[in-house]
Amino acid sequence: MTIKYAILGVLSRNPQTGYDLKRILFDSQAFCCSDDGNLIYKTIIQLLKEGLVVNEAKKQADLPTKKTWFITESGLSELKKWVVSTPEPPQIINSFFVRLASADLLEGSELNELLERYENEIRMQILIQQEKARRVNRDIKSAKCSTNFWNAITERVMSIYENELQWIGELKGVHGKSINGGNLI
Amino acid sequence: MTIKYAILGVLSRNPQTGYDLKRILFDSQAFCCSDDGNLIYKTIIQLLKEGLVVNEAKKQADLPTKKTWFITESGLSELKKWVVSTPEPPQIINSFFVRLASADLLEGSELNELLERYENEIRMQILIQQEKARRVNRDIKSAKCSTNFWNAITERVMSIYENELQWIGELKGVHGKSINGGNLI
DNA sequence: CAAACCATGTAAGCTGTTACATGATTTC
DNA sequence: GAAATCATGTAACAGCTTACATGGTTTG
Numbered sequence: 001m002t003i004k005y006a007i008l009g010v011l012s013r014n015p016q017t018g019y020d021l022k023r024i025l026f027d028s029q030a031f032c033c034s035d036d037g038n039l040i041y042k043t044i045i046q047l048l049k050e051g052l053v054v055n056e057a058k059k060q061a062d063l064p065t066k067k068t069w070f071i072t073e074s075g076l077s078e079l080k081k082w083v084v085s086t087p088e089p090p091q092i093i094n095s096f097f098v099r100l101a102s103a104d105l106l107e108g109s110e111l112n113e114l115l116e117r118y119e120n121e122i123r124m125q126i127l128i129q130q131e132k133a134r135r136v137n138r139d140i141k142s143a144k145c146s147t148n149f150w151n152a153i154t155e156r157v158m159s160i161y162e163n164e165l166q167w168i169g170e171l172k173g174v175h176g177k178s179i180n181g182g183n184l185i
Numbered sequence: 186m187t188i189k190y191a192i193l194g195v196l197s198r199n200p201q202t203g204y205d206l207k208r209i210l211f212d213s214q215a216f217c218c219s220d221d222g223n224l225i226y227k228t229i230i231q232l233l234k235e236g237l238v239v240n241e242a243k244k245q246a247d248l249p250t251k252k253t254w255f256i257t258e259s260g261l262s263e264l265k266k267w268v269v270s271t272p273e274p275p276q277i278i279n280s281f282f283v284r285l286a287s288a289d290l291l292e293g294s295e296l297n298e299l300l301e302r303y304e305n306e307i308r309m310q311i312l313i314q315q316e317k318a319r320r321v322n323r324d325i326k327s328a329k330c331s332t333n334f335w336n337a338i339t340e341r342v343m344s345i346y347e348n349e350l351q352w353i354g355e356l357k358g359v360h361g362k363s364i365n366g367g368n369l370i
Numbered sequence: 371c372a373a374a375c376c377a378t379g380t381a382a383g384c385t386g387t388t389a390c391a392t393g394a395t396t397t398c
Numbered sequence: 399g400a401a402a403t404c405a406t407g408t409a410a411c412a413g414c415t416t417a418c419a420t421g422g423t424t425t426g
Contacts, residue, residue: 001413002280009287019377030282034415041379066377080290087281087303089310090349092342094275095187097215099268100334102194105261110269118272125274148359149285156352157277163348164275167341174333186385204405222387226407251405 003043006031008079011053011071018044018067027135029157030150044069052078108175115172119165126161133158188228191216193264196238196256203229203252212320214342215335229254237263293360300357304350311346318343 006025010016016024022040025031033039047053052075055067071079096118103111133154137147188210195201195209207225210216218224232238237260240252256264281303288296318339322332 002283003413006283006286009283012287012290017377018379019375022377028286029277030286032277036416038379039414045379076290079287083284083287083290084295084299087284087299087306089306090277090279090281090345092214092217092275092345093278096272096275097338097341098187098191098194099272100338101191101213101215102197102264102268103334105197105265105268114269114272121272121274149288152352152356153282153285156282156349159348159352160275160277160345163344164341167337167344171337188386202405203407204403207405219387221389223407224386230407 002031003033003039004047005079005082007040007043007047008052008071008075011069012076012079015056015068015070018069021069024139027132027139028150028153029129029132029136030153047075051075111175112172115168115175119168119172122161122165122168126158126165129154129157129161187216188218188224189232190264190267192225192228192232193237193256193260196254197261197264200241200253200255203254206254212317213335213338214314214317214321215338232260236260296360297357300353300360304353304357307346307350307353311343311350314339314342314346 003025006028007021010021010024018041021044022038025033025040044053048055051072053069053071055069057065057067099114103114106114136150136154191210191213192206195206201209203226206229207223210225211218211220229238233240236257238254238256240254242252284299288299291299321335321339
């Protein structure tokens with residue numbers, strides 16, 4: 001349930017609408033969720049029930065009522081309590097590892113193609129993350145966050161992808177040799 | 186549904202019992218699942234229904250019937266089809282980022298303690314992964330896997346944790362300076 | 371005039387986790 | 399004699415994703 005604390009974290013700086021929350025969290029690299037998971041609306045109703053947030057509704061002529069969400073005192077203390085609680089280690093979830101574990105079923109050319117395609121996926125991710133980083137900068141300015149930690153997160157995410165690229169490069173190297181040089185398998 | 190292909194991958198080398206599959210997959214760094222998620226038993230029944238695996242049951246005097254699972258021709262071709270299909274990029278899921286995003290709520294000493302505790306969690310993970318790597322070596326010998334790719338996966342996982350440690354060290358450095366120029370708890 | 375943005379929600383489903391249930395055998 | 403290993407399953411739930419549903423406004 002990290003989305004709960006992600007929402008509280010944003011609201012601790014500035015009140016936001018659900019829509020803005022969604023944009024800020026989706027752009028953020030700290031909280032990786034799907035774009036069209038309107039989980040935010042669901043979660044915020046839950047936070048309301050728990051008394052951690054309140055809202056101020058503004059009727060708009062033709063648009064749906066715009067609700068601006070505020071964190072409560074108890075929300076703030078719950079957030080802080082969680083932030084200082086024992087942190088979990090990162091989860092390393094990479095289905096590519098599962099593919100690689102069966103890679104000796106493949107012929108040399110198939111393996112090469114797989115590695116190449118994965119490399120491209122990573123390159124694509126790097127572009128996406130760069131775009132996100134650009135947006136995050138815009139968002140956190142308007143949300144009045146201190147940039148220190150957000151920058152550290154961005155750097156870490158980028159470095160993971162870049163290290164992945166390097167790793168896959170080395171794998172390609174080893175494999176390339178085994179094709180022209182000598183059979184490793 | 187990577188567990189499906191993780192299971193097929195192991196069976197493509199050697200028939201296994203559910204219990205052995207569970208051990209091999211839990212020890213593996215490629216497939217990270219919880220220890221006591223007996224998802225394997227559930228998934229393998231599903232694979233059976235899909236005709237991707239079959240089993241040979243051996244009655245044992247007092248223990249539950251021991252079932253040895255074999256991959257079928259169609260299981261093998263489904264596995265290979267998936268392995269060469271477009272790979273997904275790694276998911277970067279780290280709730281510590283969410284904590285860090287709210288870290289300016291904390292006082293200097295609280296932040297230092299948080300960073301320190303996270304560092305310890307990562308060090309612990311490195312030990313756990315080293316132990317896993319030791320076990321994996323034992324497992325894949327008996328499962329007749331080629332070690333090349335399994336070693337590459339182990340190396341990558343270790344390097345992620347080590348880079349994380351380095352990153353957190355840098356964060357501590359930056360933060361330590363800003364507090365008092367030395368006194369790190 | 372199409373695409374992107376603003377704005378909020380519901381319903382169904384998948385993946386995986388936690389906890390429960392049982393009980394013999396081997397190792398320290 | 400306690401702990402780990404062997405051996406297989408079920409039930410309930412949490413967390414998140416995908417797809418559906420609606421419709422006005424701004425920008426290129």
